Amino acid sequence: MFDLRLDLVGDFTIQPTRMDLTGTYAKKKFTARYYQGDRLRGILISSGTLKQIDSAKSELKRALGK
Known part of the structure; x- marks a missing residue:
């Protein structure tokens, strides 16, 4: 898990109610x-x-309509 490079786009201060994962973690x-x-x-x-x-x-x- 520590060898991942993650890019975050958006507002992560609000707790999500659902999440959609595409691709493979492996x-x-x-x-x-x-x-x-x-x-x-x-x-x-x-x-x-x-x-x-x-x-x-x-x-x-x-x-977001921007």
């Missing part, structure tokens, strides 16, 4: 989306590229 390449109700609050990316991080930022902005 390969250390996964993405977790954190929701408060139906609203996306944060995205965690493991071993992500800059393109994936920028895409997550855009996705979160669209979800």
Whole structure:
């Protein structure tokens, strides 16, 4: 677990009510989306590229209406 590189995008101060995990933990390449109700609050990316991080930022902005 300590050899993971994690990028956090969004607000993680609010406790999520649900989470969606895609990818595989064993390969250390996964993405977790954190929701408060139906609203996306944060995205965690493991071993992500800059393109994936920028895409997550855009996705979160669209979800929050910014």
